[in-house]
Amino acid sequence: MANTVVNPTRMELTRLKGKLKTAQRGHKLLKDKRDELMKQFLDTVRELRALRSQVEQDLMRAHSSFTVASALMSAQAMEQALMYPKQSVELTMTFQNIMSVNVPVYHYQTRTDDTGDIFPYGFAATSGELDAAVSALGEVFQNMLKLAETEKAAQLMAEEIEKTRRRVNALEYVVIPNTQENIRYITMKLDENDRSTTTRLMKVKDMLLAEALEERRAADDAAIRAFGGDPGDAAQI
């Protein structure tokens, strides 16, 4: 990551190394989560498809019974017959946790338990087809509730999988490579600093040595001169 500035210090290096470790750990965990979610999701979807086609078929059958019934009865009579329901449904919702996705589980409670006793009208004024239609609808209702549960679960899981997948990819292709790049940059910079320090020290040592040598030589020359010799001879010895 060349576009942001990092301080090439040891402290920063330690911090980045910690970050890399966390990122790699997180990446592994999220990847596992994604795989498991995907497995569960595909199971749910398979179930959902079967359930949906079943429900759609059953509903169409119920609808066609209603069509027959409405052909035999006047619209007003039918509306009147269905106006005040005898049955009422109460739904309670609990949650099931699938890999940290909360999916709803529905439990329903009907006012009358007897499925044969759901007709809210007298039989005298209505046609038999309406009875058939209502009971067909009553049968399909259980599956419809199951369908709602499964479909919502699938939707929520799809959302969670998408999120997890994005996170995994962000870690895998952005965060981890960037951190590694930064660590490499800092390591190289620190190594370079080390080397430049070493060479500087070597250079200083050379300079000091040369100076000491010079001083020594000057002192020697002075001594030779004191004894009446020629300093040029000393260099030749």
Next chain:
Amino acid sequence: MANSYQIAVLGDKDSVMGFKALGLTVFPVDNVEDARHTLHRIAREDFAVVYLTEQLAAQMETDIARYKDELTPAIILIPGKEGSLGLGMANIKKSVERAVGADIL
């Protein structure tokens, strides 16, 4: 947290009338605009599941998408009286694509 919720059925009158006999809360609507308003209104109330006919759903996709990631209500498409448009199946396909990135089924 097991609160009690209700179930709503939203659609044209002929398609939803039968559900009334089952004790569900029925909202007959005549046009899409009406359906939209009703949907937003009941989404704020205690409805855990909203069954919506495909005929209406075809024209209010954005409204449905709003509740897709919410826990309640679960908007479930059902075929109306005129028959199935295949929208429900298409939605399953869509969520698979969303999760996997490709249609693999």
